[in-house]
Amino acid sequence: MSLLVVGTLAYDDVETPAGRVKDALGGAATYFSYAASFFTPVRLVGVIGEDFRAEHKTLLAERGIDLSGLELAKGKSFRWSGRYTGDLNVAVTLDTQLNVLAAYRPAVPVRFRDSRYVFLANSPPALQAHVLDQVDPGAFVAMDTMNLWIDTARDDLAAILRRVDALVVNDQEARMIAGEPTLIRAGRAILKLGPKVVVVKKGEHGAFLFSERFFYALPAYPTDRVVDPTGAGDTFAGGMLGYLAHAGRVDEAHWKRAVAYGCVIASFTVEDFSLDRLRGIGRDDVERRFQELHRFTAHP
Amino acid sequence: MSLLVVGTLAYDDVETPAGRVKDALGGAATYFSYAASFFTPVRLVGVIGEDFRAEHKTLLAERGIDLSGLELAKGKSFRWSGRYTGDLNVAVTLDTQLNVLAAYRPAVPVRFRDSRYVFLANSPPALQAHVLDQVDPGAFVAMDTMNLWIDTARDDLAAILRRVDALVVNDQEARMIAGEPTLIRAGRAILKLGPKVVVVKKGEHGAFLFSERFFYALPAYPTDRVVDPTGAGDTFAGGMLGYLAHAGRVDEAHWKRAVAYGCVIASFTVEDFSLDRLRGIGRDDVERRFQELHRFTAHP
Numbered sequence: 001m002s003l004l005v006v007g008t009l010a011y012d013d014v015e016t017p018a019g020r021v022k023d024a025l026g027g028a029a030t031y032f033s034y035a036a037s038f039f040t041p042v043r044l045v046g047v048i049g050e051d052f053r054a055e056h057k058t059l060l061a062e063r064g065i066d067l068s069g070l071e072l073a074k075g076k077s078f079r080w081s082g083r084y085t086g087d088l089n090v091a092v093t094l095d096t097q098l099n100v101l102a103a104y105r106p107a108v109p110v111r112f113r114d115s116r117y118v119f120l121a122n123s124p125p126a127l128q129a130h131v132l133d134q135v136d137p138g139a140f141v142a143m144d145t146m147n148l149w150i151d152t153a154r155d156d157l158a159a160i161l162r163r164v165d166a167l168v169v170n171d172q173e174a175r176m177i178a179g180e181p182t183l184i185r186a187g188r189a190i191l192k193l194g195p196k197v198v199v200v201k202k203g204e205h206g207a208f209l210f211s212e213r214f215f216y217a218l219p220a221y222p223t224d225r226v227v228d229p230t231g232a233g234d235t236f237a238g239g240m241l242g243y244l245a246h247a248g249r250v251d252e253a254h255w256k257r258a259v260a261y262g263c264v265i266a267s268f269t270v271e272d273f274s275l276d277r278l279r280g281i282g283r284d285d286v287e288r289r290f291q292e293l294h295r296f297t298a299h300p
Numbered sequence: 301m302s303l304l305v306v307g308t309l310a311y312d313d314v315e316t317p318a319g320r321v322k323d324a325l326g327g328a329a330t331y332f333s334y335a336a337s338f339f340t341p342v343r344l345v346g347v348i349g350e351d352f353r354a355e356h357k358t359l360l361a362e363r364g365i366d367l368s369g370l371e372l373a374k375g376k377s378f379r380w381s382g383r384y385t386g387d388l389n390v391a392v393t394l395d396t397q398l399n400v401l402a403a404y405r406p407a408v409p410v411r412f413r414d415s416r417y418v419f420l421a422n423s424p425p426a427l428q429a430h431v432l433d434q435v436d437p438g439a440f441v442a443m444d445t446m447n448l449w450i451d452t453a454r455d456d457l458a459a460i461l462r463r464v465d466a467l468v469v470n471d472q473e474a475r476m477i478a479g480e481p482t483l484i485r486a487g488r489a490i491l492k493l494g495p496k497v498v499v500v501k502k503g504e505h506g507a508f509l510f511s512e513r514f515f516y517a518l519p520a521y522p523t524d525r526v527v528d529p530t531g532a533g534d535t536f537a538g539g540m541l542g543y544l545a546h547a548g549r550v551d552e553a554h555w556k557r558a559v560a561y562g563c564v565i566a567s568f569t570v571e572d573f574s575l576d577r578l579r580g581i582g583r584d585d586v587e588r589r590f591q592e593l594h595r596f597t598a599h600p
Contacts, residue, residue, distance in 0.1 A: 017481065087481050181387050182504060184524045204482060205505035215596050219517030224484045253600035296515050299594045300553035
């Protein structure tokens with residue numbers, strides 16, 4: 001079924017112990033939509049600047065990503081610069097240049113409004129609400145957020161949380177939102193704020209899935225080649241929502257499989273900079289790791 | 301089959317967000333042996349001071365823990381004082397008083413030497429080697445260590461690693477020993493240093509099990525009541541080795557189940573200070589969580 005994502009497209013400068021890249025294609029919606037495109041067509045809404053390269057539009061379009069919601073604005077694209085050290089679990093942001101993002105108000109094209117699955121990638125909660133206002137009622141809506149909004153836009157965040165079906169956040173964000181030190185308490189507390197499902201991304205430790213009816217824990221796929229964690233969380237969400245939208249069902253079994261697909265896609269993402277690793281794999285590679293992950297975590 | 305543990309008995313002062321205790325029964329061998337006693341009789345070797353309370357000896361003895369290897373030395377028992385803050389994953393050591401531990405050289409009683417399963421709890425690697433010298437050949441030997449020895453006794457540590465069957469360490473220690481940033485690389489690297497099995501304890505994230513023949517990842521049991529993490533790792537090891545010794549087998553299926561029992565026992569340990577939570581549960585409670593943990597992590 002139709003999957004809409006609204007979020008950033010960016011150019012990143014990234015430095016990790018494995019190397020560095022400049023002007024690499026990035027952005028939450030870029031990563032999300034590329035990952036989801038392994039499973040289903042994607043509708044993308046976001047803003048780019050005049051520096052956005054034609055080859056990158058082509059890259060996305062060729063994956064079945066509908067770019068008719070992409071707005072071209074005067075100026076430069078959103079830019080992020082970060083560095084990973086030590087255990088690679090936490091990025092240090094060196095610089096953020098909003099550029100075209102600063103004045104952007106997402107407009108969902110009329111023909112995207114009937115989307116049955118919607119992912120609100122990280123952006124100010126008020127903007128996420130503005131997007132949701134433009135989508136037909138009844139869609140299954142998942143969202144991400146970040147520490148900045150948890151700190152500075154609490155009320156807006158609480159309001160949007162009451163309107164979504166699922167929240168997908170990392171471990172640090174989950175603790176912050178709930179004000180709870182352990183992830184188990186944090187996940188359960190967030191369920192009371194609105195979402196029927198909370199997915200906590202834990203990087204190399206995998207993910208937790210909380211719902212009122214069940215709990216699921218899955219370790220990460222054990223890749224031993226971590227080059228750049230940028231985009232791992234967004235591709236996790238993309239793999240997950242892409243699978244759910246493809247299946248057209250959000251029951252317990254599909255959610256659990258969706259989390260596993262999220263882990264698998266993220267495990268590829270970290271193996272190179274930008275989308276480089278994902279660009280080199282096919283659906284069969286995804287399926288192989290999905291089976292392997294189940295094998296690594298199966299009980300005797 | 302017979303299970304021998306050599307390590308510390310201690311009195312701890314512990315402060316966590318949930319409260320504080322003074323003079324609480326602690327020590328790696330105490331925690332280990334109590335946890336293992338859910339599955340099998342345990343032989344304990346360690347040193348206590350004149351302040352070690354009779355009730356605590358009784359507590360252990362009543363669990364089927366053979367205390368004939370317990371040496372009473374002049375002076376005070378080993379003491380540790382620590383504090384947990386934030387996400388509770390890391391303890392800050394406030395004070396360590398070696399006391400009777402300072403001059404202690406473990407002597408394994410003659411009637412313990414035929415032990416088929418041996419756990420060398422954290423202590424200087426040279427002392428661990430000294431213990432191993434006293435045990436009959438052919439025992440299945442697992443060991444723990446800590447950052448202090450990884451930093452200051454590299455050669456001794458390398459020597460003992462070549463002599464043991466399994467290493468059981470936490471995530472930080474695994475990264476330090478291997479000099480690798482990701483746990484997957486770290487675990488695989490340590491396999492090349494001697495142990496046939498490496499178990500990496502990840503606190504609230506569960507555990508990884510590495511062997512040359514298979515890999516296993518298990519999330520932690522999702523308790524939402526974390527009072528004090530002290531002893532979690534030692535009781536994890538105790539539950540694991542206790543189960544293996546009881547089963548008398550160390551094949552893939554038994555290892556995987558042993559890791560799950562370790563996670564389960566540790567999940568009880570953190571729910572109160574010292575051994576307080578473990579003292580209130582029975583084998584049936586352990587079995588119930590074991591089944592639940594498998595349910596939480598089972599694939600659809």
